[in-house]
Amino acid sequence: MAQDISFNVRNNNGDPVQVSAWRFEGASGGPKVHLQAGVHADEIAGMLVLHRLMQRLAVAEAAGQLKGTVTVVPQANPLGIGQFRQGRILGRFHDATGHNFNRGFDQSAAMEQPSTNVQAWQKQLVHLAAPADVVLDLHTDDEALPYIYVHRSFWPRGRELAAAMKMDVAIIWDDGGDGSFEETIIAPWLREGTTQGRMAATLELRGQGDVNDRFAEQDADGLYAWLCRYGVIDEAMPAAEWPVEVKDMAQMETILAPQPGVLIFEKNLGDVVEQGQRFARILRRPGDPSSEVVLVAEQTGRMVTRYRDRLIPQGAVVAKFTGSQESRNWSGGLLDPN
CATH class of the missing domain: 2.40.50.100 (RNA polymerase II/Efflux pump adaptor protein, barrel-sandwich hybrid domain)
Structure with missing residues (x-):
């Protein structure tokens, strides 16, 4: 049974709000995986995908098929999920400060005492994900094809992930500089030259209106199959075949x-x-x-x-x-x- 590892942060009123998180434990020594959705709280599709994936992970855990550890944070941002104005969620930016929820993670993680609620939340989220070997951050665009956003260090090995997720486009990046979650997590890997055997990527799951059972099931199946292929779950899965258009970000x-x-x-x-x-x-x-x-x-x-x-x-x-x-x-x- 998955371990509840949820933690609290403070909202603008100083009240505690919960970041729900679960950990599925398998054999010791296997890959450590961190999956999350909703850092931008108005990007909903990944929340349903992880909700469905957790049901399959629970079955694998009960059957003794997990060869590693999988941490799942299906709704990572309780600060943004409660921001509504005139009936519409304001999930990309923190309403009180204008802080983009997916910027400045690096600065927040380095602070001994974060000075804002957003910084405190970012620091705890980075702390939760830092031990992982695999970090996948699920986002959605406005209206979009499914695409993967991945640092060059993880390409072309990331092609199998892109194919499993039926991503139409892979955007390869080299330099960020804005302290996004993914950039902050991989910074020590790049600095220490320890990217081999690791994987980090941002998965853009189509558009914000593409929240339905069909897409969620397809994406959860893709993630599960890739985790099997990566060696996290002891279940045979064939390699996925899917045409992925690969572009440097500058293109x-x-x-x-x-x-x-x-x-x-x-x-x-x-x-x-x-x-x-x-x-x-x-x-x-x-x-x-x-x-x-x-x-x-x-x-x-x-x-x-x-x-x-x-x-x-x-x-x-x-x-x-x-x-x-x-x-x-x-x-x-x-x-x-x-």
Whole structure:
């Protein structure tokens, strides 16, 4: 039976709120795995995936098939999950401080006495995950194809994970600098040269509206099969076959909204758009045809993400595309700077 290892943090009122976590114990000496979802509290899909996966892990544990330890945190962020304004969850940023919940983990983890509730929560989450050999952080985008975000040190060995999860795209990164959870966890591995036999990745499970039993079952099955292949569960699983488009992060094209207005997409997720071809338009003042701006692709590539709402503010990310060469807008850092 899984051990309850939940812990409490303080919300803005100083009241304790719980981070629910469970540990499935198998044979000693096997791989240590940390799985979590909902660091950005409005990214719900991974919560249901881990909920389903835990049921399978419980069966494997009871049957004596676990060869390692699996820690599962299916809803990692109780600070963000309670933030609602006008009926909508504000889960990416801490409402009181504006802190992006997935930024600054490195600074928080290094603090002897964190000064904010967010920093205290981040420090405890890093402490929980730090002993693991495998760390998978489940996220979702606005509207998106499923894709994996992984440091170059774990590629091409991460291809089997991407295939098991039926990820359409793998984005390979080298330098971050913003203290995301994944970056903070792997920093000592990179510094000490101990990445061999380890794995860390961020799994983007489609879009925020893609929360249903069919996708959750598919993704839970993929994670379970990969854990078997990795040697965490003693069960034979065939290697997955799935075409994964691999791109350096510098080759990704991010298109920002040049003006606010009604957003009309003319291309769908997964479509290949030729360089200079229109894919969307933004109507700033309905009734005024001259206020419409047409958006075109910077280079030929596949549409990986789209803005979910159809009224967009200026400067928001309209879409992201794969490319075949480095983007002229690339300036380093991570895919989403905010």
